[in-house]
Amino acid sequence: xxxxxxxxxxxxxxxxxxxxxxxxxxxxxxxxxxxxxxxxxxxxxxxxxxxxxxxxxxxxxxxxxxxxxxxxxxxxxxxxxxxxxxxxxxxxxxxxxxxxxxxxxxxxxxxxxxxxxxxxxxxxxxxxxxxxxxxxxxxxxxxxxxxxxxxxxxxxxxxxxxxxxxxxxxxxxxxxxxxxxxxxxxxxxxxxxxxxxxxxxxxxxxxxxxxxxxxxxxxxxxxxxxxxxxxxxxxxxxxxxxxxxxxxxxxxxxxxxxxxxxxxxxxxxxxxxxxxxxxxxxxxxx
Amino acid sequence: xxxxxxxxxxxxxxxxxxxxxxxxxxxxxxxxxxxxxxxxxxxxxxxxxxxxxxxxxxxxxxxxxxxxxxxxxxxxx
Numbered sequence: 001x002x003x004x005x006x007x008x009x010x011x012x013x014x015x016x017x018x019x020x021x022x023x024x025x026x027x028x029x030x031x032x033x034x035x036x037x038x039x040x041x042x043x044x045x046x047x048x049x050x051x052x053x054x055x056x057x058x059x060x061x062x063x064x065x066x067x068x069x070x071x072x073x074x075x076x077x078x079x080x081x082x083x084x085x086x087x088x089x090x091x092x093x094x095x096x097x098x099x100x101x102x103x104x105x106x107x108x109x110x111x112x113x114x115x116x117x118x119x120x121x122x123x124x125x126x127x128x129x130x131x132x133x134x135x136x137x138x139x140x141x142x143x144x145x146x147x148x149x150x151x152x153x154x155x156x157x158x159x160x161x162x163x164x165x166x167x168x169x170x171x172x173x174x175x176x177x178x179x180x181x182x183x184x185x186x187x188x189x190x191x192x193x194x195x196x197x198x199x200x201x202x203x204x205x206x207x208x209x210x211x212x213x214x215x216x217x218x219x220x221x222x223x224x225x226x227x228x229x230x231x232x233x234x235x236x237x238x239x240x241x242x243x244x245x246x247x248x249x250x251x252x253x254x255x256x257x258x259x260x261x262x263x264x265x266x267x268x269x270x271x272x273x274x275x276x277x278x279x280x281x282x283x284x285x286x
Numbered sequence: 287x288x289x290x291x292x293x294x295x296x297x298x299x300x301x302x303x304x305x306x307x308x309x310x311x312x313x314x315x316x317x318x319x320x321x322x323x324x325x326x327x328x329x330x331x332x333x334x335x336x337x338x339x340x341x342x343x344x345x346x347x348x349x350x351x352x353x354x355x356x357x358x359x360x361x362x363x
Contacts, residue, residue: 085322088318090318090322091314091319091321092347093322094322094326094342098342102343120322120323120326124342
């Protein structure tokens with residue numbers, strides 16, 4: 001007899017053996033633990049759904065909740081992650097998704113669905129969020145462009161310069177691999193959150209941009225920023241989700257297809273309003 | 287819609303989808319006949335062939351457990 005219930009912090013030990021079945025090269029016990037112990041959400045009080053068979057976890061669907069302010073309005077976000085169900089129980093996995101689909105007022109995202117989950121979510125109304133990312137390589141010529149641009153990375157200075165919404169983001173993303181930068185010129189400024197990471201398909205260090213507070217400004221100064229990022233963080237390339245670029249062409253960059261195309265479900269926000277913060281991408285640095 | 291016709295159509299799906307056609311009272315969940323994507327395919331099939339739209343939210347372990355019960359859901363729709 002299987003049962004499905006909300007998963008809470010105390011369920012970590014019960015679920016962990018199941019999560020190990022992902023056989024992830026990059027995720028270890030401490031990483032998985034973050035899914036249960038992160039403090040992003042203070043309202044929902046649970047971190048997913050668990051399927052039990054005789055007290056043993058046979059299925060898990062992780063959920064990362066966060067209420068966020070986008071363009072002056074508050075929205076509730078829920079990022080689906082780490083959905084795993086033992087093969088002999090897969091006919092019931094749909095019952096783990098049902099309560100999530102009932103979160104009608106939430107913006108639902110799944111940033112790394114497998115092909116099967118992707119097909120399933122499309123059928124229940126999810127829309128494409130991202131299918132490509134862009135590798136932006138350092139371009140020395142870009143340094144020649146004269147500018148009064150400056151980069152603020154000192155934590156205290158960054159914190160002081162941010163407004164209350166961005167400061168919340170800053171506090172919530174204090175992981176070792178997470179970096180916070182303010183790009184500043186006389187024309188304006190832009191706060192960015194990026195992680196230094198390695199991916200399976202591209203085994204070299206890169207910096208992935210997860211949040212851009214002022215996309216227009218970022219696009220304007222990307223030529224300078226790319227070189228600075230690569231030297232500052234000693235990475236070979238900067239990786240940007242294609243939707244942040246809004247079609248802007250960049251020399252010395254390469255557009256690549258995401259292996260797992262990201263999806264979202266929302267009737268109020270467009271894909272351009274949705275970034276990668278408060279998601280598995282940042283939590284696990286994947 | 288005739289019960290017999292509905293059951294025939296439902297069986298056709300299983301023949302096509304999994305090569306295993308469950309008996310009318312056989313529990314689909316216990317037999318693990320369909321995975322979650324299979325259920326979505328099944329709903330689309332019901333919509334296309336019987337012109338009955340069943341929402342994923344309306345499926346329960348009880349009302350969707352056997353061909354007999356699915357048939358009742360379709361007849362009530």
